[in-house]
Amino acid sequence: xxxxxxxxxxxxxxxxxxxxxxxxxxxxxxxxxxxxxxxxxxxxxxxxxxxxxxxxxxxxxxxxxxxxxxxxxxxxxxxxxxxxxxxxxxxxxxxxxxxxxxxxxxxxxxxxxxxxxxxxxxxxxxxxxxxxxxxxxxxxxxxxxxxxxxxxxxxxxxxxxxxxxxxxxxx
Amino acid sequence: xxxxxxxxxxxxxxxxxxxxxxxxxxxxxxxxxxxxxxxxxxxxxxxxxxxxxxxxxxxxxxxxxxxxxxxxxxxxxxxxxxxxxxxxxxxxxxxxxxxxxxxxxxxxxx
Numbered sequence: 001x002x003x004x005x006x007x008x009x010x011x012x013x014x015x016x017x018x019x020x021x022x023x024x025x026x027x028x029x030x031x032x033x034x035x036x037x038x039x040x041x042x043x044x045x046x047x048x049x050x051x052x053x054x055x056x057x058x059x060x061x062x063x064x065x066x067x068x069x070x071x072x073x074x075x076x077x078x079x080x081x082x083x084x085x086x087x088x089x090x091x092x093x094x095x096x097x098x099x100x101x102x103x104x105x106x107x108x109x110x111x112x113x114x115x116x117x118x119x120x121x122x123x124x125x126x127x128x129x130x131x132x133x134x135x136x137x138x139x140x141x142x143x144x145x146x147x148x149x150x151x152x153x154x155x156x157x158x159x160x161x162x163x164x165x166x167x168x169x170x171x
Numbered sequence: 172x173x174x175x176x177x178x179x180x181x182x183x184x185x186x187x188x189x190x191x192x193x194x195x196x197x198x199x200x201x202x203x204x205x206x207x208x209x210x211x212x213x214x215x216x217x218x219x220x221x222x223x224x225x226x227x228x229x230x231x232x233x234x235x236x237x238x239x240x241x242x243x244x245x246x247x248x249x250x251x252x253x254x255x256x257x258x259x260x261x262x263x264x265x266x267x268x269x270x271x272x273x274x275x276x277x278x279x280x281x
Binding site: 040041042044045046080081 | 232246260
């Protein structure tokens with residue numbers, strides 16, 4: 001077969017050039033029509049779902065004042081299409097004025113799990129010996145700020161736990 | 172500027188053969204008796220490419236396991252941005268591909 005000479009006069013005629021331009025422009029439009037939805041699909045995050053944020057952590061009417069109790073509760077959240085359930089822990093204290101406080105379960109030094117020491121009357125972290133008082137203040141050890149607190153509210157004697165708020169070094 | 176662009180195209184073609192390949196495709200010699208009924212082959216190829224592309228995109232968010240298939244599909248349809256469009260293209264492209272391939276076979280073999 002003879003090689004085709006694309007520079008021949010017939011390939012430069014305006015009708016042919018016009019159709020060629022139409023082919024390129026249509027191809028470009030099709031490519032764009034695919035590229036824009038693809039960019040949206042890959043780059044724009046999905047709509048955020050509204051969640052109430054309060055989790056029922058159990059009945060607290062039997063709670064003795066001044067004695068912290070370790071409460072476990074389940075937090076469920078949607079990760080994409082999957083419902084993920086996580087076990088969470090809060091140290092719940094009924095204060096003298098019967099106000100309820102829920103502390104996050106991790107030491108504010110290096111996030112070890114601390115526990116309540118009944119004889120000492122303190123929260124004690126076994127890792128580096130940080131001590132916290134009943135209201136979460138640092139009594140001893142390397143911890144730089146008081147225990148973190150969950151947002152809480154009481155509904156029909158049941159404790160509702162919200163998000164964990166990080167404490168500030170002073171308060 | 173025009174000359175520089177032409178030079179660029181020429182260099183690109185020299186290294187990749189892209190431009191002359193495309194020109195070969197566009198200037199393919201076809202019989203004088205040909206007409207619109209001969210586009211089906213190209214349409215089938217085009218639809219095939221669309222299927223591969225949208226399929227790859229959907230695979231980012233689809234879980235092909237019995238437990239997760241339905242909920243991941245619902246996630247694509249209701250929450251992912253343009254997910255409904257992407258799935259629609261894949262769905263209708265699949266049906267169109269069958270129609271076009273049948274037409275193409277009728278055109279070639281009958």
